[in-house]
Amino acid sequence: MSLHGKRKEIYKYEAPWTVYAMNWSVRPDKRFRLALGSFVEEYNNKVQLVGLEEESSEFVCRNTFDHPYPTTKIMWIPDTKGVYPDLLATSGDYLRIWRVGNDTETRLECLLNNNKNSDFCAPLTSFDWNEVDPNLLGTSSIDTTCTIWGLETGQVLGRVNLVSGHVKTQLIAHDKEVYDIAFSRAGGGRDMFASVGADGSVRMFDLRHLEHSTIIYEDPQHHPLLRLCWNKQDPNYLATMAMDGMEVVILDVRVPCTPVARLNNHRACVNGIAWAPHSSCHICTAADDHQALIWDIQQMPRAIEDPILAYTAEGEINNVQWASTQPDWIAICYNNCLEILRV
DSSP states (O other), X not given: OHHHHTOOSXXXXXXXXXXXXXXXXXXXXXXXXXXXXXXXXXXXXXXXXXXXXXXXXXXXXXXXXXXXXXXXXXXXXXXXXXXXXXXXXXXXXXXXXXEEETTTXXXXXXXEOSOTTOSOOOOEEEEEEOSSOTTEEEEEETTSEEEEEEEEEEEETTTEEEEEEEEEEEEEOOSSOEEEEEEOSGGGSSSEEEEEEXXXXXEEEETTOTTOXXXXXXXXTOOOEEEEEXXXXXXXXXXXXXXXXXXXXXXXXXXXXXXXXXXXXXXSOEEEEEEOSSOTXXXXXXXXXXXXXXXXXXXXXXXXXXXXXXXXXXXXXXXXXXXXXXXXXXXXXXXXXXXXXXX
16 A cells, blocks of 8 residues: 555646547556547647656646547557557547657558548547457448448568558448447457447447347437447446436347436436446446446346445536556546546
8 A cells, every 4th residue: 555655546637628539548558648639619629648757646748749620539559468559549530540659759640531532521420449359440420331440550661560441341320320339349359349329229230240230229219329338348238328318328238128227317418438447337427517427237227326436527527438457547528627536
């Protein structure tokens, strides 16, 4: 305990703009590093890479680079061993893969656009990076499709990694806009993914059998579903939430269309969901009521009345991320602030 005696429970970073997209780095040598995306309602936006200085216990910005439009999502390559290049992906008008060199310089490695014959682009609402095979990414778009991308990271000229990508498959996933996509750890973790969208449904797909999909859930009022999040330890469970909804719905893929739990203590609309990386029965939800709530859901299907932990921030929480390689830490962002909380 002596080591942690001097440590704070909360670290805060203030960005020069409203923070929306956010993600923890998973590399073993970059423990307290996060990427933040600005939300400015114009073309010129930014991404910052921030890190916690262990000595001073302060966050410092290591790198800022330009990004067209706000990033709808930002994600580091899920490379826990540090064997791939230090890559970061962002979605917005296109999917972009960036390479971080020695923390202070970032360069665009590739821009992935599956609409080669058109000047028109359908903005990407979200994407996911496959944990089992980091050469696979999936994007969701307002044009009703999901696209699965293959990445190549080749060795060129000895030490320079050249990253390129190609479309593996594009499918019409929903009847309306698709708002989120997430790979499942089921069946080996490579081929199954699910999506949610404006038609109010959660649909599950298998890359080996794309001719059909399974509807896991449909919102009773057909409200658009904005996010979905798979349980990190038990691939049977996922969580989703509806637009302007104050509750998070937990689903079991073995019992389609009937929620196994509803988490409804928030007093305003929910914006973010994060499952614990190390436990199948803990989940964090964050909302416009300034609250981040941690729930223990192990008594499902009995009703879950109250969260086990609550944190009140100084503003409406836009996003929550639970650090996959450091399960004691949750990051939230509100207004122009990032906070990491020890749980």
